[in-house]
Amino acid sequence: MxxxxxxxxxxxxxxxxxxxxxxxxxxxxxxxxxxxxxxxxxxxxxxxxxxxxxxxxxxxxxxxxxxxxxxxxxxxxxxxxxxxxxxxxxxxxxxxxxxxxxxxxxxxxxxxxxxxxxxxxxxxxxxxxxxxxxxTLPRFAKPLSPGAITKFTRTERPLLERMALGWRRRGHASRRAAGTMERITRFDDRATRLWERVAPTFAFAARRDATYLNWRYADAPGAPYLAALLVQGGEAAGLVVYRHVDEDAGRATILVDFLADPSATDVMATMLAWVEGEARAKNADVLRAFASHAQFQAALRDAGLDDRPSTLRFVAKVNGCALPPDYYASTDRWHVTRGDSDGDR
Ligand SMILES: CC(C)(COP(=O)(O)OP(=O)(O)OC[C@H]1O[C@@H](n2cnc3c(N)ncnc32)[C@H](O)[C@@H]1OP(=O)(O)O)[C@@H](O)C(=O)NCCC(=O)NCCS
The missing domain is CATH 3.40.630.30 (Gcn5-related N-acetyltransferase (GNAT))
Incomplete structure (x- = not known):
């Protein structure tokens, strides 16, 4: 029994x-x-x-x-x-x-x-x-050191596709958002207000207000996380959480979590360039990220991160509210990252 x-x-x-x-x-x-x-x-x-x-x-x-x-x-x-x-x-x-x-x-x-x-x-x-x-939760990576290209990111993308992507990336390279990146050790009401502004655009996203973010990242055992806001006119236009980790194959910088208006491509481009700078300053061999949302994926690709095979299987059964009939058909508007659940240990 x-x-x-x-x-x-x-x-x-x-x-x-x-x-x-x-x-x-x-x-x-x-x-x-x-x-x-x-x-x-x-x-x-x-x-x-x-x-x-x-x-x-x-x-x-x-x-x-x-x-x-x-x-x-x-x-x-x-x-x-x-x-x-x-x-x-x-x-x-x-x-x-x-x-x-x-x-x-x-x-x-x-x-x-x-x-x-x-x-x-x-x-x-x-x-x-x-x-x-x-x-599986889509995974992306960008090699940052010459040795990392073969070790971490053998790309399966055909040559023509790679060239087209390269041109698209160059076109995007100059688009940077106004404002400044601000390092933070704890999240405050600016993060909560950012969440309140962007939450309705997501079909699926765990609430990322200051209370959650402080518990999940600032107060996590060992506290390996670093965080920053993109501040525009006193408000947060975006946030990033990342960490550096030494792995067998070299040093990785992992973009563990992020939040922005998905249509604000300049905000994502600015934050990703900044995290890449952080990774390079620590001599990281690879920058890695996970994203389910189609617009965030596009931002990662524009920033030079390539699609990589993923093994992070994802299951969801939503019972507590009415859903459109095609709810599970696409995760284009779902916001799930490495920091969701407790996989990033
Ligand atoms: C996953 C786990 C909790 C399942 O518990 P369980 O009591 O053995 O599962 P059940 O007896 O209810 O089995 C139900 C179904 O699970 C699947 N299943 C269970 N154990 C499995 C195994 N070792 N390999 C593959 N499928 C398995 C089968 O589909 C099974 O149905 P079936 O017996 O009709 O084929 C258990 O195997 C476990 O503790 N595994 C080790 C830890 C782990 O993997 N945790 C999951 C972390 S995400």
Whole structure:
């Protein structure tokens, strides 16, 4: 008999023991180090219980589904949503329907069940449940050092297409927005007002107000993130969040999050040029970004980032508001980035 109920604080040690058996010590310690921040200090909880569902057998913890609550904007209508984050069924209990029951509990407990960066097993389970599968989150990269060209970004784009893109990029190169880039360590009301202005244009976007952005980036464990605003006349026309990371193949600068009016191509061009300058100042070999929105993708391509294969699978089931019949057919107006959910660890 599968028993699913909400998490209680005294479940935590049993969950940690189960994670150690399934994932080993190093990964469990990394997961546990983020636990309080991610699930218990999330500003969306407003003092309520964490959105974690626990499967029990004879009262013993046999699985968990931990989710991150956010507000989701669907063409300006805000609903509650939860990113599915840490999912685990105890190894000896797998294949008995616990995963299925946990995913259904999540779905019925939220206005939108959304997931990014799925494993093969959970992807298969989503297919079995017949949830809308959105595809992978498009990835883009620009090599910045000569050695990086072969290491990071062997392009599959045909020569003629590359030449046409090169001409288009040159045409765009001079378009820069007015205003100045301002480095920030915390977000303020300017970010919230930017979000309020641009949110209605998105078919799908997690609310990126100052409260969310400060929790997600400024207060994240280890705080590896850097951020800046493009300020015009005292207001934020755009924001960027990025980090530098040393990988096996070299140093990468990752554009983790960004926000702007998608039609303001000069704003995106200015912010992307600035982040590239930051990357070059740190001797990064590659600049990398992820974007689902068609206009943001165009801005990335214009800034010299090429389409790269992506493995970040994305699923979304929006229950909490009326949707147009073709809602899932295109993500051209969905704003999803690397910083959504908790994939950027
Ligand atoms: C993903 C997971 C939670 C599924 O839990 P579960 O209790 O084993 O799943 P269920 O018994 O409810 O199985 C339901 C369906 O999931 C899919 N599935 C489950 N385990 C799978 C596996 N190892 N490989 C491929 N598909 C799998 C199958 O479609 C299965 O349906 P079927 O049995 O009719 O073929 C579990 O496999 C797990 O903990 N995996 C390790 C951690 C992980 O991958 N987490 C997901 C992070 S996104």
């Amino acid at each position: 599968v028993d699913i109920s909400r998490y209680r604080a005294d479940d935590r040690s049993a969950i940690e023991a189960m994670q150690r058996r399934a994932f080993g010590d190093a990964r469990t310690e990394a997961l546990q180090a983020r636990w309080s921040w991610l699930y218990e200090s999330n500003p969306q909880l407003a003092g309520g219980a964490p959105f974690i569902w626990v499967a029990r057998v004879d009262g013993q913890v046999a699985g968990l589904f931990a989710t991150i609550p956010v507000r989701l904007s669907v063409f300006g209508t805000e609903i509650d949503a939860n990113w599915g984050s840490d999912v685990l069924v105890a190894p000896e209990q797998q294949g008995k329907g616990f995963g299925d029951a946990l995913f259904r509990a999540w779905d019925s407990g939220t206005g939108a069940a959304i997931g990014l960066s799925l494993t093969d097993a959970s992807h298969r389970l989503f297919q079995k449940l017949k949830w809308p599968y959105i595809g």
